[in-house]
Amino acid sequence: MEFDTIAAISTPPGEGAISIIRLSGEQAVKIAQRVFKGKNLAQVASHTINYGHIIDPDHDNQEVDEVMVSVMLAPKTFTREDVIEINSHGGIVATNRILQLLLANGARLAEPGEFTKRAFLNGRIDLSQAEAVMDLIRAKTDRSMQVALNQLDGNLSTLIKQIRKDIVDTLAQVEVNIDYPEYDAVEQMTTKLLVEQAYNVKAHVEQLLKTAKQGKVLREGLATAIIGRPNVGKSSILNHLLHEDKAIVTAIAGTTRDVIEEYVNVRGVPLKLIDTAGIRETDDVVEKIGVERSRNAIVQADLVMLVLNSSENLTDEDRALLKLTADKKRIVILNKTDLAMHLKQSELAKLVEPHEVIAVSVLKNLNMDQLEDKIAHLFFAEGIENNQTTLMVTNARHIGLLAQASKALQAVIDGVEMGMPVDIVQIDMTTAWDKLGEITGDSVQDDLLDELFSQFCLGK
Numbered sequence: 001m002e003f004d005t006i007a008a009i010s011t012p013p014g015e016g017a018i019s020i021i022r023l024s025g026e027q028a029v030k031i032a033q034r035v036f037k038g039k040n041l042a043q044v045a046s047h048t049i050n051y052g053h054i055i056d057p058d059h060d061n062q063e064v065d066e067v068m069v070s071v072m073l074a075p076k077t078f079t080r081e082d083v084i085e086i087n088s089h090g091g092i093v094a095t096n097r098i099l100q101l102l103l104a105n106g107a108r109l110a111e112p113g114e115f116t117k118r119a120f121l122n123g124r125i126d127l128s129q130a131e132a133v134m135d136l137i138r139a140k141t142d143r144s145m146q147v148a149l150n151q152l153d154g155n156l157s158t159l160i161k162q163i164r165k166d167i168v169d170t171l172a173q174v175e176v177n178i179d180y181p182e183y184d185a186v187e188q189m190t191t192k193l194l195v196e197q198a199y200n201v202k203a204h205v206e207q208l209l210k211t212a213k214q215g216k217v218l219r220e221g222l223a224t225a226i227i228g229r230p231n232v233g234k235s236s237i238l239n240h241l242l243h244e245d246k247a248i249v250t251a252i253a254g255t256t257r258d259v260i261e262e263y264v265n266v267r268g269v270p271l272k273l274i275d276t277a278g279i280r281e282t283d284d285v286v287e288k289i290g291v292e293r294s295r296n297a298i299v300q301a302d303l304v305m306l307v308l309n310s311s312e313n314l315t316d317e318d319r320a321l322l323k324l325t326a327d328k329k330r331i332v333i334l335n336k337t338d339l340a341m342h343l344k345q346s347e348l349a350k351l352v353e354p355h356e357v358i359a360v361s362v363l364k365n366l367n368m369d370q371l372e373d374k375i376a377h378l379f380f381a382e383g384i385e386n387n388q389t390t391l392m393v394t395n396a397r398h399i400g401l402l403a404q405a406s407k408a409l410q411a412v413i414d415g416v417e418m419g420m421p422v423d424i425v426q427i428d429m430t431t432a433w434d435k436l437g438e439i440t441g442d443s444v445q446d447d448l449l450d451e452l453f454s455q456f457c458l459g460k
């Protein structure tokens, strides 16, 4: 496939030691050579890096920057096209100026994700691998990074391709049976084959869907809302788990006014911790909004940490919060146990049953280990083993397609059971094949591609 030559800055904007401006396409070497003083880039060996200067041909070859230029010739490159990477000094001005020079000399500014899109269109990677590139960039924990890397290596693709091959083989066999009926029972044999394969393929698809729920948590973190009355120590707990003083902690009730979100890894469990404004009746307008957001955070949360103050007896607000979160997955934390105990633990135990209460002191760092144990336990009890199972479906698009494939396979099974003609059942089988193909990009529409790649970073 042939495309025009694209250029973009591939490093993050801002000041850095070095920036990379990347070119890809047939004219990459020629365009780079127009603005480069040093060796003749058309003559250097592929996959070499070359010292020289970027010059402005329209301004008396004025020097713009001192650079290193990588020359990587097709097809063994990121895009499978000729690729040039200019390693410049990291300033914003020099880097932008080099990009502008490339654009003035025949390159087109790349769209977000266009380098990766070319790797896909030129057949180096499939769609799920391209999506994995994006996931890799956005990964927030080691585990989610491994999952993305596994997908980038093509393991999900391989599995999907195998499943699709099974479907095609079946459909081919069905065709043969229909075209060359050798004996009378052929219709019956064909529907039996279809239903057997539908069950078989559906089991694989369901297996993948099962990993999806865990995959979402791995990628986005378990949404964990820290809630409780004002001043019980919610922000202190957030800071403790983060090992960092992120949230403001003061003795003034109502310190946290808005929802604070931070990612943290607790014993390998990725949490999206949400510190909230203390919940109480209030007339303060700002605090009121914060309290409303806290209530929302509870609804959205996968896990709630409800914090109580052991140095005061339970209040109506505590009881209301205990009730509000009764149906949620939650950990009830009894904080400030370094102070004299005033809370009636028997009443609390009854309200929390059958779950236990974790008694801690954040201030004195008492029993905080037990809290971390509890988090890990809750998480891994969900069936997320702490092993290296890294083939997981994490992408919402993939999950949707797997669900649609599963539905089509069920329609095959139901259709056969209801005695539908083979050619109708075949259509559902083909739908499953199509839906799975959309995951790898074997069957996919152009506008979907545009939309997917546009979510990438510039220069990727």
Ligand SMILES: Nc1nc2c(c(=O)[nH]1)N(C=O)[C@@H](CNc1ccc(C(=O)N[C@@H](CCC(=O)O)C(=O)O)cc1)CN2
Residues within 6 Å of the ligand: 020, 075, 076, 077, 078, 085, 124
């Ligand atoms: N400087 C630089 N670093 C980078 C990238 C880049 O584009 N430039 N990458 C950008 O994301 C990542 C590396 N990803 C890459 C993936 C494939 C190929 C590549 O050339 N593949 C060829 C040849 C492989 C080989 O020589 O064995 C191929 O698959 O055919 C290059 C980079 C991270 N680091």
Ligand SMILES: Nc1nc2c(ncn2[C@@H]2O[C@H](COP(=O)(O)OP(=O)(O)OP(=O)(O)O)[C@@H](O)[C@H]2O)c(=O)[nH]1
Residues within 6 Å of the ligand: 228, 229, 230, 231, 232, 233, 234, 235, 236, 237, 248, 249, 250, 251, 252, 253, 254, 255, 256, 257, 276, 277, 278, 279, 335, 336, 337, 338, 339, 360, 361, 362, 363, 364
């Ligand atoms: N004695 C004692 N004090 C604590 C403990 N944990 C927190 N505190 C103190 O309690 C006060 C309130 O702590 P915060 O973490 O700000 O409480 P919060 O729940 O986030 O408060 P709001 O954001 O105002 O709702 C601070 O002075 C903390 O130092 C503890 O375990 N023991």
Ligand SMILES: [K+]
Residues within 6 Å of the ligand: 230, 231, 249, 250, 251, 252, 253, 254, 255, 256
């Ligand atoms: K406070």
Ligand SMILES: [Mg+2]
Residues within 6 Å of the ligand: 234, 235, 236, 247, 248, 255, 256, 275, 276, 277, 278
């Ligand atoms: Mg707070």
